[in-house]
Amino acid sequence: MSKSKSNLKVTPGEARTLSWWKTRKDKIDMDPPYQRRGRLWSKTDKGYLIDSILNGFDVPKLYVADFTYVDSKLNRKRLPYAIIDGKQRFEAIFDFFAGEITLNPDFLLLENPGLKLGGLGYRDLARNHAEIAETFDNYNLSVMSVITNSEALINELFVRLNRSKPLTGAEIRNAMAGPAPAVIRQLAKHEFFVELVSFTMQRGQDLNAASKLLLFEFSDKPQETKKSSLDSFVRSATKKRSQLELAARRTIAGLNIMTEIFLPKDRLLVSNGVIPVYYWFIRSLKEPEYRLVRDFLVRFEEQRKANRQRAERSSRTASLDQELLEYDQYNRSTNDLASYNGRIEILKRRFSKFVSTAGAPNLFESQER
Numbered sequence: 001m002s003k004s005k006s007n008l009k010v011t012p013g014e015a016r017t018l019s020w021w022k023t024r025k026d027k028i029d030m031d032p033p034y035q036r037r038g039r040l041w042s043k044t045d046k047g048y049l050i051d052s053i054l055n056g057f058d059v060p061k062l063y064v065a066d067f068t069y070v071d072s073k074l075n076r077k078r079l080p081y082a083i084i085d086g087k088q089r090f091e092a093i094f095d096f097f098a099g100e101i102t103l104n105p106d107f108l109l110l111e112n113p114g115l116k117l118g119g120l121g122y123r124d125l126a127r128n129h130a131e132i133a134e135t136f137d138n139y140n141l142s143v144m145s146v147i148t149n150s151e152a153l154i155n156e157l158f159v160r161l162n163r164s165k166p167l168t169g170a171e172i173r174n175a176m177a178g179p180a181p182a183v184i185r186q187l188a189k190h191e192f193f194v195e196l197v198s199f200t201m202q203r204g205q206d207l208n209a210a211s212k213l214l215l216f217e218f219s220d221k222p223q224e225t226k227k228s229s230l231d232s233f234v235r236s237a238t239k240k241r242s243q244l245e246l247a248a249r250r251t252i253a254g255l256n257i258m259t260e261i262f263l264p265k266d267r268l269l270v271s272n273g274v275i276p277v278y279y280w281f282i283r284s285l286k287e288p289e290y291r292l293v294r295d296f297l298v299r300f301e302e303q304r305k306a307n308r309q310r311a312e313r314s315s316r317t318a319s320l321d322q323e324l325l326e327y328d329q330y331n332r333s334t335n336d337l338a339s340y341n342g343r344i345e346i347l348k349r350r351f352s353k354f355v356s357t358a359g360a361p362n363l364f365e366s367q368e369r
Contacts, residue, residue, distance in 0.1 A: 008153040013066065013145040018053070019137040021090070022097050029082035030090070032065070032074075033151075033174070033185060040203075046092035047104035053093075053139050054103075054132065055110045062086030063161060065154060066145035074151055084146055084154060085161040096122050096136075152177035169227040170204030173211065176231075178238035183248045184211045192255045198265040199272055209272040213254065213279050217247035222280055222340040229335075254283055261293050268297055273334040280340070281347045289355060296354045300347070304328065323350070 021028075041049075052059060065082040067075040075082070083090060095101045105118040109132070117129070125133040148154060155177055174181050187193075187210035188201075199205055212225045215233045218240075223229065237244045258279065262269060269275065282293060307324040323346055330342040 007148050007150050008157065009147040010063070010157075011145050011147075013064070013143045015140045016143060017138050017140055018093055018097075021141065022094065024080070025094055027080045028064070028090070029075075029077045029079045030087055032076075032082045032084075032154075033182065041088045041092060043101050044104055045088075046095055046101045047107070049089060049092045050096050050101070050103060050136070051107055054107075054135060059089065059141065060086075061142045061144050062089060063144045063146055063157065066147055069145075069147050070149070072149050074149065074154065084158055086143075099123055168203045168208070169230060170208040170211065173231060173234050174204060174207055176234050178234065179241055179244060180211075180214070180234040180237040183244060184214060184234075187214060187248065187251055187255070190252065190255045190259075192259045192262070195264050196259060196262045196266055197269040197272070197275070198267065199270055205272045209275040210251075212276045213251050214244075214247055216276060216280055217250040217254070218243060222276070222337060222344065224337040225276065225335040225340075254279055257282060257290065261290055263294070268294070268301065273331075277340060277343045277347070281344050281351075284344075284348060285351075289351075292355060293351075296351050299354075300350060 049059065063084040063086060065072075065074065065084055066080070067082070068080050092101070099121045102119050102121040102124075103117055107118040109115050109117055115129075117125070117132070120129075122133065122136070125136070146154065146157065159172055159176075174185065184207055188206040190210075193201070193206040193210065197206070197209075208230075211230050211234070215223050215225060215230065218233065218237065223233075261282065268278075278297070282290070285293070303321070304324050304327065307321045308328065311320055311325065327343055327346045330339040330346075333339045
C-alpha cells in the first residue's frame, strides 16, 4: 500500500442514536465541496426511510469526516463533522424530527398492522404513540468515521461509494482532485447561474455548463464537451494552473456580459445545452452590439419554432428556412464540436443581417412568407 493510501482511516464510529445526531445537527457540515446537491429525495422517498427505521430494517452506512480526532485543514467550517456519504438520509431524519415530512399514507407498522399511523408526523407520535417515537429516537445509525487530511482521498472515497448510484458527470467531476473543480464551483455561483438561468440545478447542471465555458476559454475555442472530454480537461488542468486561472478570469468576464444581456429566469435559458453556444456567440461580438442580442435571440427562437411547425404541416421544402432546419439538426448533438461550431456560425450570420437592418422585425417576417 502506498504512503498516501495510509493517510485514510475508516472505522466504525461509536453507536449514536438518532436523537443524539438531532441535537448535533448544527455541528455537521452538510455541504462540503465534494457533496451532491441536496434535496433530491421526494417526501415519499424520505417517508420510506422513516418507515424502514420504525420497522427495524437496516439503513445503509453513512460516512462522515470526523474532525474530533484531528485538527484538519479540511475542516473549513470548523465543525466536528462533515458528511461524505448519506446526506439525503440525514436530511430525511432531520426533516421528520422537524415536522417537515410525515409518514407515508400507506405506512404499515409490521408489529401492529392494525394501528393507523399513515400521515402522522414525529410530534404526533411523541404525543399519542410515545413508544413508537422512542423507537425512532433510539435507533442507532451505522456511521463510519473517516479520518484523513487528504481532500483527494475523501473525494476518491466519495466517488467509490457512489459508483453504483446514478451520479451525473458533473457530480463526479466535482469530487475530482485538483484546482479545476473549485474553479468550476466558483463560476457556478456567478449571478448569471444563480439569477438568470431557468433550468434546475439539483443534479449539477450549473456545474456542467460552467465547466463547458471554462473549457472553451481554457482552449480559446469551442471544444467537444462530452463527459469524457470534460473529465479529461478537469484532470489535465491540474498541471496548467496559470492557464486555468486566466481561463477563469475570462469566463467571469464573459458571464458578466451575459448578465447584462439576459433577464432573471430568462425563457431563453431553459437548457444548459444552449449556454456555451450563446456564450461563444456573444464573445465574438462588439460591445455596442450587446443591446441587440436578446431581441435577436428571441426573434431567432420564434422563427425556429414557426419553421418547425411549417415543416410538420407540409412536405414542401421550398417554403422552409433550410438554415434553421440545419440549426435544429445541429441541436440534436449538443456536445459535439461540429454542433457547437455550426450553431455559433449560424447565429453570427443571422445576427449580422439583423444588425444591418437595425433589428427590424420584418427581417424574420419576410422569411416566413
